Amino acid sequence: MNALNDLIAAARRQAVAGALADPGAEGARVMGICNSCRYCEGYCAVFPAMERRAEFSRADVDFLANLCHNCGACYYACQYAPPHDFAINVPRALAQVRLENYERFAWPRRLASLYRRQGTAVVFALAFALTLFFALAIALAGPRGLLAAHSGAGSFYAVLPHGLLVAIFGASFLFSLVALAIGAARYWQAIDVPGPNAAPASGAATAQAARDALTLRHLDGGGDGCYVRSGLDFAPTSQRRLLHHLLFYGFLLCFAATSVGTIYHYGFGWQAPYGSLSLPTLLGTLGGLGIVAGTAGLLWLRRIRDEALADPAQAPLDRGLLHLLLWSAASGLLLTLLRASPLMPSLLALHLGFVLALFLLLPYGKFVHGVYRSLALLKHAREARTPNPVGFADS
Amino acid sequence: MGPADDDIDVLVAGGGNAALVAALTAREAGARVLLLEASPKLWRGGNSQHTRNLRCMHAAPEDVLTEAYPEDEYFDDLLRVTGGRTDEALARLTIRTSAQLRPWMRNHGVRFQRSLGGTLHLARTNAFFLGGGKALLNAYYQAAQRLGVQVLYEAEVEDVEIEGGRFRAAQVRRDGATARVPARAFVAAAGGFESNRAWLREAWGEAAENFLIRGTQFNQGRLLRALLARGAQAIGDPTQCHAVAIDARAPLYDGGIVTRLDCVSLGIVVNRDGQRFYDEGEDFWPKRYAIWGRLVAQQPEQIAFSIIDAKALGRFMPPVFAGCRADSIEELAGTLGLDGGRLRATVDRFNAAVQPGHFDHAVLDDCATAGLSPSKTHWARKLDTPPYFGFPLRPGITFTYLGVKVNARAQVQLADGTTTPNLFAAGEIMAGNVLGQGYLAGIGMTIGTVFGRIAGDGAARAALQPALA
Numbered sequence: 001m002n003a004l005n006d007l008i009a010a011a012r013r014q015a016v017a018g019a020l021a022d023p024g025a026e027g028a029r030v031m032g033i034c035n036s037c038r039y040c041e042g043y044c045a046v047f048p049a050m051e052r053r054a055e056f057s058r059a060d061v062d063f064l065a066n067l068c069h070n071c072g073a074c075y076y077a078c079q080y081a082p083p084h085d086f087a088i089n090v091p092r093a094l095a096q097v098r099l100e101n102y103e104r105f106a107w108p109r110r111l112a113s114l115y116r117r118q119g120t121a122v123v124f125a126l127a128f129a130l131t132l133f134f135a136l137a138i139a140l141a142g143p144r145g146l147l148a149a150h151s152g153a154g155s156f157y158a159v160l161p162h163g164l165l166v167a168i169f170g171a172s173f174l175f176s177l178v179a180l181a182i183g184a185a186r187y188w189q190a191i192d193v194p195g196p197n198a199a200p201a202s203g204a205a206t207a208q209a210a211r212d213a214l215t216l217r218h219l220d221g222g223g224d225g226c227y228v229r230s231g232l233d234f235a236p237t238s239q240r241r242l243l244h245h246l247l248f249y250g251f252l253l254c255f256a257a258t259s260v261g262t263i264y265h266y267g268f269g270w271q272a273p274y275g276s277l278s279l280p281t282l283l284g285t286l287g288g289l290g291i292v293a294g295t296a297g298l299l300w301l302r303r304i305r306d307e308a309l310a311d312p313a314q315a316p317l318d319r320g321l322l323h324l325l326l327w328s329a330a331s332g333l334l335l336t337l338l339r340a341s342p343l344m345p346s347l348l349a350l351h352l353g354f355v356l357a358l359f360l361l362l363p364y365g366k367f368v369h370g371v372y373r374s375l376a377l378l379k380h381a382r383e384a385r386t387p388n389p390v391g392f393a394d395s
Numbered sequence: 396m397g398p399a400d401d402d403i404d405v406l407v408a409g410g411g412n413a414a415l416v417a418a419l420t421a422r423e424a425g426a427r428v429l430l431l432e433a434s435p436k437l438w439r440g441g442n443s444q445h446t447r448n449l450r451c452m453h454a455a456p457e458d459v460l461t462e463a464y465p466e467d468e469y470f471d472d473l474l475r476v477t478g479g480r481t482d483e484a485l486a487r488l489t490i491r492t493s494a495q496l497r498p499w500m501r502n503h504g505v506r507f508q509r510s511l512g513g514t515l516h517l518a519r520t521n522a523f524f525l526g527g528g529k530a531l532l533n534a535y536y537q538a539a540q541r542l543g544v545q546v547l548y549e550a551e552v553e554d555v556e557i558e559g560g561r562f563r564a565a566q567v568r569r570d571g572a573t574a575r576v577p578a579r580a581f582v583a584a585a586g587g588f589e590s591n592r593a594w595l596r597e598a599w600g601e602a603a604e605n606f607l608i609r610g611t612q613f614n615q616g617r618l619l620r621a622l623l624a625r626g627a628q629a630i631g632d633p634t635q636c637h638a639v640a641i642d643a644r645a646p647l648y649d650g651g652i653v654t655r656l657d658c659v660s661l662g663i664v665v666n667r668d669g670q671r672f673y674d675e676g677e678d679f680w681p682k683r684y685a686i687w688g689r690l691v692a693q694q695p696e697q698i699a700f701s702i703i704d705a706k707a708l709g710r711f712m713p714p715v716f717a718g719c720r721a722d723s724i725e726e727l728a729g730t731l732g733l734d735g736g737r738l739r740a741t742v743d744r745f746n747a748a749v750q751p752g753h754f755d756h757a758v759l760d761d762c763a764t765a766g767l768s769p770s771k772t773h774w775a776r777k778l779d780t781p782p783y784f785g786f787p788l789r790p791g792i793t794f795t796y797l798g799v800k801v802n803a804r805a806q807v808q809l810a811d812g813t814t815t816p817n818l819f820a821a822g823e824i825m826a827g828n829v830l831g832q833g834y835l836a837g838i839g840m841t842i843g844t845v846f847g848r849i850a851g852d853g854a855a856r857a858a859l860q861p862a863l864a
Contacts (some may be wrong), residue, residue: 011644011716036715037654039447039527042508051512054713076533077526078653079444083437217833222525231533
């Protein structure tokens with residue numbers, strides 16, 4: 001029976017040895033075991049997509065990893081979760097693949113290390129951006145100008161000229177957009193490979209993917225919500241989904257406020273700051289409140305969330321983006337509130353500093369998850385419109 | 396132990412589906428309930444952890460179930476698999492009640508889904524739990540917490556005191572000490588004895604050493620043995636267990652669903668000596684996998700090997716462990732530890748006996764062997780297309796049949812013909828009343844839920860209104 005013992009030993013290496021060090025290999029190991037079980041099929045898109053495959057190439061693992069919304073339902077339902085020897089933890093395994101994806105597809109590649117050094121990245125980005133705006137304000141308005149009250153239209157630009165702000169933010173935003181686009185293109189190229197699951201583009205699939213992304217459809221664990229505390233003792237809730245909506249739609253409102261402001265500026269020659277009841281101020285205030293509530297809530301949930309669900313290496317990545325958003329929004333609200341006071345120039349520099357740091361780190365922080373997940377949802381929506389190429393005999 | 400001893404109305408032994416259903420039912424009837432689960436919290440739930448559905452009678456399409464599954468068809472299915480070893484009254488009670496379980500389950504947090512990919516044949520008869528049995532257990536444990544059922548882990552009932560035909564107290568082992576826990580009523584829902592190797596050896600001899608246990612390691616059968624020793628009437632064949640052929644590389648316990656192997660009917664199965672020993676194509680695999688546990692158990696060293704060629708790939712559910720792969724039969728034999736010449740000879744004889752036919756794995760096709768013993772009566776195709784794959788098989792035990800006899804109120808019957816008014820049983824420990832042998836997918840959870848409800852309700856009544864019990 002020595003041969004059998006060898007086979008058993010090999011099987012243990014293949015499936016029973018616990019989590020593998022390489023995220024891609026671990027993702028393939030986990031999906032292989034899940035594909036023989038399928039109990040979690042009703043929770044989200046990952047499992048139906050998995051069932052369209054008999055084995056898991058790197059492209060498959062990269063695709064499935066970004067479909068996962070980390071709701072945690074499959075982990076608590078799993079008969080093979082630790083302490084079982086199979087040590088299946090789909091949410092964590094796929095989170096680790098996602099981080100590896102962010103790094104592998106980052107442009108320029110030398111900045112890929114920022115994901116794992118997010119704390120350092122945030123500190124340097126903030127130090128740079130804050131120094132830049134305070135130094136500019138002091139240089140342009142003089143040390144006294146930093147503590148002087150300004151009022152009326154154009155008062156912001158009396159501290160920091162409009163053209164200069166457009167140049168700084170335009171350049172950084174453009175750079176971030178290019179970096180995000182290149183990462184997205186690289187990811188799409190990696191997952192949209194020829195084979196039985198290659199599926200044609202369709203308007204309906206795109207609309208479906210957009211709906212799934214904008215509603216966070218798969219953050220509801222098949223209907224009941226997403227886990228914060230351990231699913232052994234607590235039911236899932238809709239907290240994370242609601243908070244993420246507050247954050248995301250708050251972010252969009254702020255973006256809309258800036259867009260309306262741009263139209264006012266160039267279209268009508270109306271200069272910021274705008275009146276309390278003007279459209280840009282209302283949109284920005286509402287958006288800012290949404291971001292503050294969403295990020296503060298998500299930061300709080302991170303503290304009480306079951307650690308089993310997360311990749312510990314990514315805590316700084318999550319917190320980095322949440323804090324940059326939180327303080328960008330909070331400083332923006334404070335600026336709106338105190339714009340007629342002598343604190344306005346300092347608050348303006350502070351707010352712009354946070355926003356610039358946020359923009360600079362968009363491609364090198366947690367923000368990229370939205371890009372990769374949307375692409376994975378698009379691929380899923382496309383292939384789900386074609387018959388399952390792996391139709392096993394009923395068993 | 397838990398609440399003050401004289402505060403316990405209903406003591407429930409066990410932590411799986413039947414135990415929780417009984418505990419929740421008793422609690423909602425107003426009883427103070429203490430539930431004792433032998434396992435640590437992370438392993439709670441016994442074999443229910445590995446389940447995925449329950450079999451439900453229904454007259455028309457309902458929520459996740461298609462078409463209809465009437466009582467008589469359900470009962471006929473049960474008769475067929477048990478060969479008549481069932482108590483018709485209890486069986487029909489189980490079947491009729493199965494139609495009404497899902498609303499109660501939903502109210503206690505269970506969610507359902509349509510049959511899983513690869514299980515279309517169960518879409519009509521079986522309601523699947525979203526997330527499977529462990530999700531169901533989590534929902535029930537949370538309901539227990541909400542309702543105020545006391546739960547203790549690593550607490551095992553080792554013995555029961557039955558005095559004057561009534562349950563008085565349980566001996567409970569916890570933290571290395573044994574305590575006497577009195578209660579007004581008792582529900583025995585602690586499963587069978589399939590994880591107790593010594594007990595299995597009594598029935599199976601040395602062969603039992605090579606059995607794998609598909610489920611929990613905590614079904615040691617101590618409570619079952621105690622009940623039988625204290626006079627409970629036994630039911631079900633003490634020497635039989637439900638065993639299927641699973642991948643021999645599975646873990647010793649809790650391999651669960653993924654260790655099943657669905658390629659047997661697509662190739663040949665040989666024993667240690669490279670010999671075939673049974674018709675691999677007798678019937679559809681879901682109807683035959685249960686007999687293969689016994690077939691493999693009867694082979695030398697309780698080992699067998701399923702061998703397929705490249706033509707079978709993609710026609711069966713993906714196995715958890717990749718098959719051993721080789722470009723020739725001889726090479727495959729070497730990897731599997733078989734004699735290359737003998738396996739070659741077996742494959743040659745098989746290939747020579749294969750008759751022309753139209754292969755169709757979805758029907759009982761006309762691909763069969765001629766002049767071969769044992770024959771392969773369907774899906775017989777030559778093993779001639781490399782690469783070849785081999786999967787080692789072992790008997791994997793799902794559950795045991797021996798249990799205690801109960802009446803329609805789930806009360807335990809004693810060997811002297813009397814009934815214990817405050818001692819109830821539910822789940823695997825009494826499933827033998829309905830399922831004397833064989834298996835019908837999903838009926839274990841049905842029996843557990845039906846009798847868990849009856850036992851919990853009866854136990855609460857017996858505890859709160861002893862005069863009426």
